[in-house]
Each structure stands twice: as C-alpha cells, then as structure tokens.
Amino acid sequence: MTKRSRNITSKLYPFVLIALLLAIWSGISYFGVLPGYMLPSPWAVARAFVKDFGLLMNHARISLWESFLGLFCSTALAFVLAVLMDRFLFLHRSVYPLLVLTQTVPSIAIAPLLVLWFGYGLTPKVLLIVIVCFFPTVIGLLSGFAAVDRDVIRLFTSMGASKWQILWQVKIPSALPHFFSGFRIAASYSIVGAVVAEWLGGEGGLGVYMTRVRKSYAFDKMFAVIFLVSIISLLLLKLVGWAEKKAMPYNQKQKS
Amino acid sequence: MSFFKAEKITKSYDGRTIIRDIDLRVEEGEIVCLLGVSGIGKTTLFNVLSGLEPADSGRVTLDGADITGRTGVVSYMQQKDLLLPFQTVLQNVCVPLRLQGVGRKEARERVRPYFAQFGLAGCENQYPNQLSGGMRQRAAFLRAYLFSSKMMLLDEPFGALDAITKSQIHSWYLQVMEAVRSSTLFITHDIDEAILLSDRIYILTGAPGEIGLELPVHCSGRRDADFPLTDEFRETKLRILHFIRQSVEGE
Numbered sequence: 001m002t003k004r005s006r007n008i009t010s011k012l013y014p015f016v017l018i019a020l021l022l023a024i025w026s027g028i029s030y031f032g033v034l035p036g037y038m039l040p041s042p043w044a045v046a047r048a049f050v051k052d053f054g055l056l057m058n059h060a061r062i063s064l065w066e067s068f069l070g071l072f073c074s075t076a077l078a079f080v081l082a083v084l085m086d087r088f089l090f091l092h093r094s095v096y097p098l099l100v101l102t103q104t105v106p107s108i109a110i111a112p113l114l115v116l117w118f119g120y121g122l123t124p125k126v127l128l129i130v131i132v133c134f135f136p137t138v139i140g141l142l143s144g145f146a147a148v149d150r151d152v153i154r155l156f157t158s159m160g161a162s163k164w165q166i167l168w169q170v171k172i173p174s175a176l177p178h179f180f181s182g183f184r185i186a187a188s189y190s191i192v193g194a195v196v197a198e199w200l201g202g203e204g205g206l207g208v209y210m211t212r213v214r215k216s217y218a219f220d221k222m223f224a225v226i227f228l229v230s231i232i233s234l235l236l237l238k239l240v241g242w243a244e245k246k247a248m249p250y251n252q253k254q255k256s
Numbered sequence: 257m258s259f260f261k262a263e264k265i266t267k268s269y270d271g272r273t274i275i276r277d278i279d280l281r282v283e284e285g286e287i288v289c290l291l292g293v294s295g296i297g298k299t300t301l302f303n304v305l306s307g308l309e310p311a312d313s314g315r316v317t318l319d320g321a322d323i324t325g326r327t328g329v330v331s332y333m334q335q336k337d338l339l340l341p342f343q344t345v346l347q348n349v350c351v352p353l354r355l356q357g358v359g360r361k362e363a364r365e366r367v368r369p370y371f372a373q374f375g376l377a378g379c380e381n382q383y384p385n386q387l388s389g390g391m392r393q394r395a396a397f398l399r400a401y402l403f404s405s406k407m408m409l410l411d412e413p414f415g416a417l418d419a420i421t422k423s424q425i426h427s428w429y430l431q432v433m434e435a436v437r438s439s440t441l442f443i444t445h446d447i448d449e450a451i452l453l454s455d456r457i458y459i460l461t462g463a464p465g466e467i468g469l470e471l472p473v474h475c476s477g478r479r480d481a482d483f484p485l486t487d488e489f490r491e492t493k494l495r496i497l498h499f500i501r502q503s504v505e506g507e
Contacts, residue, residue, distance in 0.1 A: 152338050158306045159403050160328025161355050169351070173342045250342050250383040 040220035045227070048220035055209070056228055062205040063198065064232065066122065067190035070129025074186065075137055077130065082141035083167065092142075099135060107132050108196055115200045125197035125205070132193040133186035140182020144175025177251070180244045187236045195229055259284040259439055260330075260407050265314035266464075267297075267304055273464040274300045278314070280458055280467065282407070285437040289450035291496070292460030298443045301465070302411050305441070306332045318407055331404040335415040337392040339384040345395050346371075346380040352403035367402060373435065374398045375428055390421040394428065401438065410442045414449070423481065426452055430479055451492050452483055459496065461503045469499045 022042055028034055029041035036044070049056070085092040107128060114124035148171050156166050198207020206225055213221040245251075258281035265278040275297040282288045292298050303309040305316055307327040316324045323329045331352075339348045346364060353363040371377050376394055384392055393413060400408055414422050414429075430453065433440075444450050450457050451473055461468035474488050483489055 149336075149338065151334060151336055152340070154308055155332065155334070155338050156351075156355070158308055158327050158332040159352050159355050165355060169354075170340065173340070176342070248342065250385065 037217060037219060040223060044220040045223040048218070049224040049227070052221060052224065056206075056225065059204050059206045059209045059225075060228060060232060062203070063191060063194040063207065066125045066194040066197070066205065067129060067236075069122070070126045070193065071133055071187060071190045073126060074130040074133040075183065078134055078137035078141060082138050082145065085138075085142060086145045086171070087163070087167075096142075099138060102131070103135050107193065111197055111200055114197070120201045120203070124200075125194055125202065128197040129190050129193040132189045136182040136185040136189070137179070138182075140178045140180070141175055144178030145171050147178065148174045176248055180240065180247070184237060184240050184244075187240045188233045191229060191233050191236060258282065259286075259319060260441070261315075261317045262301075262305060263315045263317075265301065265304055265316070266312045267300055267309070268312055268464075269300075275304075275460075276464040276466055278460075278465070278467060280441075282439050282441055284439055286456065287433065287440045287442060287454045289442045289444055289454035289457045290460060291444060291447065291450045291457055292465065294445055296460050296463075297465035298460060299411055301460075302332070302409050302441075302443060306330055306409055308332075329404065330407040330409055331400040332409045333396055333400040333411065333413050335412045337384065337389075337396040339392055339395060339399075341384055344381050344383055345376065345387070348384065349395060349399045349402060352399060370398055370402065374401075374432060388421070389417055390425050393417065393425060397429075397432075401436065405436060405438045408438050408440045410440060412443050412445070415444070415446075422449075427481055429453060447493060447496055448484060451489055451496075452479070457492075457496070459499060461500075468503055469496075471495060 025039075025042055029036060029039060029044075040048075081095070085095055110131065111124070111128055114127050118124040118127065152170055152174075153166055156170055161169070194205060195207040195210065198205035199211055201211075202208050206229055210222065210225050213219075213225065260282040262278055262280050266276050267274050278301060280288070280290075290298055290301070300309075304311045304314075307316075307323065307325050307329065310325050314324070315322060318329060339345070340351075343351075346367065349367050349370075350360070350363040353366060354360065358366070368380070371380055374394055374397070376391065376398060379387060379391060379395065384395070387395070397410075397413065400410075414425050417425060426449065442450075442454060454473055456470065456472050458467050459469040459471075460466070471492070473492055475483055475486075476488065477483065477486065
C-alpha cells in the first residue's frame with residue numbers, strides 16, 4: 001500500500017465512527033426512545049442550522065471578532081511578559097507561581113464579575129478571552145526561551161551581539177515551535193471564552209443566541225449552534241496550523 | 257613580537273584552579289594545536305581567550321592590542337555547529353556581518369563568493385537540518401571565518417564527526433587553509449588530528465592545567481592525507497605519546 005492511500009484509510013476511521021454515531025442518534029429519535037424536544041433528530045438540527053444560517057453567521061461574526069481581539073491582546077501581552085520574565089530573573093521567580101495560581105480560578109466564575117465591572121459591551125468578553133488565552137501562550141513562550149541552547153547564546157555573545165539582538169535573532173525565532181503549541185490551545189479556548197462571556201448578556205454573538213434558544217426550548221437550534229461552535233474551533237485550529245507552517249518553513253523541509 | 261599572545265592566564269572556579277600560568281602564542285598565519293585530555297581546562301582557556309569569561313589574572317593581546325576580556329574580536333567555533341535551524345545556510349553565514357551592522361542585501365552579496373571556496377556551493381538556500389554533519393561544520397567554520405579571519409579559536413571543531421567524515425573534513429580544512437591562512441588556535445584531544453593540521457603543538461597537562469610541552473611539527477612534503485604515513489609524522493607522534501606517558505607516570 002502506498003503512503004498516500006494508507007493516509008486516506010487512516011482518515012476514514014473517524015468518519016466511519018461519526019457516521020455510526022449519527023445513525024445511532026437518528027435511531028434514538030426515530031424510535032422515540034427520547035422525546036423530540038429533549039433530543040432532536042440530526043435532521044431537525046440540520047434543518048434548524050439551514051433555516052437560521054444567516055442569523056447564525058451574524059452572531060458568529062460577532063463572536064469571532066471578540067475572539068480575534070482577545071487572542072490578539074493576549075498574545076501581545078504574553079510576548080511582553082515572557083520577554084520581561086526571561087530578561088529579569090526576579091520577575092520570573094515572582095510572577096510564575098502567580099500565573100499558575102490564576103489558572104486554578106474557573107473562568108466561568110470570573111465572567112459575571114467582569115460583566116458587573118465592565119457592563120454588557122465588548123470589554124468584558126475580550127477581557128475574559130485574554131484571561132483564558134494568556135496562560136498557555138506565556139507558558140509556551142517561556143519554555144521556548146528556556147529551551148534555547150546556551151551555547152548558541154554564548155556564540156552570539158562572542159560575536160559581540162547585544163541582549164536585544166540575541167532576543168530578536170535567536171530567542172524569539174527559536175521559541176516559535178513552543179509558542180505555537182501554546183497558541184493552538186489559546187485559539188481553541190478563545191471561541192469558547194467568547195461564548196461563555198456572551199451567556200451573561202450582550203447585543204449579539206453565539207453565546208447570546210444560545211441563551212435565547214435555550215430559553216425558548218428550541219433544542220434543535222441549541223444543537224445547531226453547539227455544532228457551529230465546534231466547527232469554528234476546528235477551523236481556527238486549521239488556521240493556526242497553516243500559520244505555523246508558514247512561520248516555520250524549515251520544519252516542513254526536514255520531513256520531505 | 258607574536259601576533260596573538262596569551263600571558264600567564266590563570267582561571268579558577270569555586271576556589272579550584274582550572275588552568276595556571278598559561279603562556280602561548282600564535283604567529284600570523286600559523287595553525288597551533290592545543291592538545292590535552294578531556295576536562296583539562298581547554299575550553300575554560302578558550303572562554304577566557306575569546307573574552308566570554310574573565311581571567312583571574314593574565315593578559316591576551318592580538319596584534320599588539322590588549323583584548324583581555326573583550327568579546328567580538330576573535331572568532332570562536334565549537335564542536336556543535338550551533339547553526340540556527342530556522343535560517344538557511346546563507347542567512348546563518350551572514351549573521352556575523354549582520355551583527356556588525358551590514359545590511360541584509362550587502363551581507364548576502366559579500367558572503368556568496370565564499371560558498372564555492374569553502375566547498376558549500378549549492379547549500380545556500382538549504383536549512384541546516386537538510387545538511388550532513390560535515391557540511392554543517394563547514395558552514396559553521398565559514399561563519400566563524402567571516403566573523404574574524406584574523407584569529408580563529410576552534411574548540412574541537414571536528415570532534416563530533418565520524419571517522420570517515422572527519423578525514424574528509426581534514427582534507428577540506430587543509431585545502432581551505434592553504435588559501436586563506438587564518439591564524440588559528442585549535443583544541444583537540446586527537447593526537448593524529450593535531451599533528452596533521454598544525455604547525456606547532458602545545459600539550460596541556462596536570463591539574464591545574466599547564467603547558468607541559470611545546471613542539472613544532474615538521475612536514476617537508478605536502479600536508480595532505482598521506483602525511484600521516486611519513487616518518488616525520490610518526491616521530492612527532494612518538495614524542496607526544498612518550499611525553500604523555502611520562503607526565504601520567506609523574507602524577
């Protein structure tokens with residue numbers, strides 16, 4: 001078997017499983033094991049998705065915009081903090097444990113506070129996403145900085161490079177693979193973060209839509225929006241993967 | 257007066273003296289080997305000579321100027337190639353020029369002609385992980401050369417290569433040095449390598465490390481892969497082995 005066809009077969013397995021699960025799900029609704037208002041059939045969900053498509057896209061645009069803003073801010077912040085922490089040891093020692101500590105606070109619990117403080121606008125949503133996405137990005141960058149070969153830094157020092165030049169020319173590019181493994185997690189958190197923040201109110205967004213359809217017991221629409229959120233997460237991951245390849249072409253050439 | 261000179265270099269860590277009163281010199285265009293067993297303090301000495309670490313005492317001069325504790329003057333190459341994996345060979349080799357403030361385009365143009373001379377033609381746009389170990393060392397050597405061709409410190413540059421690649425790179429090195437003739441101080445623990453490549457050998461012995469023996473290498477014929485088969489080579493090797501045996505017994 002060639003490599004390509006083996007690849008296709010291995011990709012086939014999850015699809016078969018998904019088809020099987022869909023069949024079971026249809027069976028459950030078809031034979032009325034669970035009432036339709038509790039578990040709508042896959043077809044009902046698909047119909048709801050198609051019918052509300054325009055509306056869903058409008059809400060999705062809002063959520064995506066929030067995620068994008070949040071990701072952008074958290075990444076920028078992460079870079080600044082990671083660089084400072086790498087440069088000043090006392091900062092690393094004092095901030096690192098605090099960073100870990102913040103991760104034990106459930107983001108869902110902070111969301112209502114943020115709404116209380118910042119209202120129903122864009123700010124609390126972006127803030128929540130920043131809080132959620134910040135950690136994996138910083139940790140990725142820091143471990144990337146730590147993984148740089150000390151001898152490379154010594155060599156650059158022996159060639160008269162300044163700390164700033166070493167940071168830009170050696171440390172940051174070297175840390176990219178680690179950064180991306182953190183950023184990938186952050187990207188998938190970002191859309192979920194947006195939805196959670198929107199649950200608590202706002203003008204629009206998938207979370208707002210979700211709350212509305214839940215209150216009207218429109219479970220088919222509920223399922224439709226849940227699927228949409230996972231699809232968007234998947235697409236975001238794909239996008240990050242693509243950016244990763246673009247940013248690190250040298251990793252690709254090795255494999256070929 | 258010698259071109260490159262180290263006088264009375266002493267260095268200790270945590271109260272333990274690693275090297276003591278090291279005196280050595282390298283004339284212009286001369287290749288000098290520093291031979292010694294692992295852990296004798298060769299790398300410590302190099303760190304001092306390259307300015308990466310301060311010496312407890314002693315002085316380093318290049319062309320009459322005091323360069324003690326100054327980085328960015330002599331070039332320094334290690335056993336590990338230390339090429340940046342995310343840059344092409346061309347970009348890697350440009351690094352020293354770029355650090356000196358040369359523009360990207362100009363650096364490339366200045367560096368390109370060296371690729372053929374250093375046996376790297378065609379590798380310009382490849383990434384280090386696409387090259388063999390021997391080619392990576394060549395690229396690392398070219399980078400060091402472009403940083404400073406005046407005085408090069410090579411710390412076991414070919415130490416990590418397999419025997420066949422090593423003998424290939426020796427021929428390559430001799431060929432390149434015939435053309436560019438940089439003053440070089442070369443660390444190795446390989447006696448054959450030291451005799452084959454250098455004009456003069458210092459042997460570092462004892463704890464703390466001191467210069468135990470200095471001896472010139474005579475080669476009346478051409479210095480190439482056949483040199484190790486000559487009597488001159490054998491005699492030099494015997495002297496070195498004899499000295500090492502004596503110094504071990506002395507301890």
